[in-house]
Amino acid sequence: MKVLISGTAAAPGWPAPGCGCASCGRLTPGRRRPTEVTLTGDSVRLPLTGPLPPGHRVSTGPDGLTLTTPGGERVLYAAPAASHDTPPPAPSPHPRDAPPPADRYGERGAERDPARAEDGPAVCDLVLIDVLDRPERLGDLRRRGVVGERTHVVAVDIDHRVPTEAELARRAALWGVRAVSDGTVLDTGEPVPGRPPRPRRTLLLGGARSGKSAEAELRLAGEPKVLYVATGPSGGGDAEWTRRVQAHRDRRPAHWGTAETTDLAGLLRTAEVPMLIDGLGTWVAAVFDECDAWSGGDGREAVTARCDELVAAWRQARAQVVAVSDEVGLGVVPATSSGRMFRDVLGRLNQRLALESEDVALVAAGRLLPLPI
Known part of the structure; x- marks a missing residue:
């Protein structure tokens, strides 16, 4: 199946005409046009604007719009739950399970697939996804088998939610998504380009409210399985700390696992899925408590032994791990x-x-500064 990707941006394009944000200001006008994808052999366009040719089926659900061609190819258009005509002041939570509005996909006049509810998810040949809108959706699609090893995944509905083309390319590489140019012709029968190798161990440093935890979550958003390791206290009687902990929990993808523990060495030795450790500062504080080391003495030696054990386990980690730590x-x-x-x-x-x-x-300040060795 050959697909012409005429446009890849959200309405009204990227940069958006008349928008004064820094992202739009960095690009020349007309850089990316609103998303338009044509299945060249069938003359079917997405978003749908009218009746489908005979033999095509379409269905909508929480993942988006799924189009099935007469030849059995499946295309998922995982459009955003809402349009993004202006850049938001900060990321806002989205309902994880609510189906997107039907008219967002332009399905009016299209033939519905009556068997879709009973079929359940099936692997797609092509997924067109607004990866800037909750990128963890892609990880969930992989987890449920909608996106497989032979699925082409293309970023669409791109706009000023990402600051630059370079940052778009970086995130696309992290998530295993293709950020193609307008006018690209894609053949789903060709092999899917391989993902660039991912570092096994990543350490992200930063001060308070620097954006280090958000960057760590971004690194693993496209993975089908992730273990989030929370090393800090649950809050106890501290209402302000409890609110902070709850905010972190609400931000995590629903399909991620969670472990609240200080046994980082044990997890590193046994983990078989990517792991996010947040964070090492609270871990050290907890180890000081456990070893009664705040006053020094023998407790300090016990803390040193725990750190030695952690470093040894980190060195031998088999699964991908991203750890967040405070730059002190x-x-x-x-x-x-x-x-x-x-x-x-x-x-x-x-x-x-x-x-x-x-x-x-x-x-x-939310900016990533790689530290070369």
């Missing part, structure tokens, strides 16, 4: 001896893990 060397010297001891332990741990990592980066 940019602030003032702590006023207490326990604060200085904590800073020293975490700073040395960061150095040791960075030495054993294929990818290390600093996140500042």
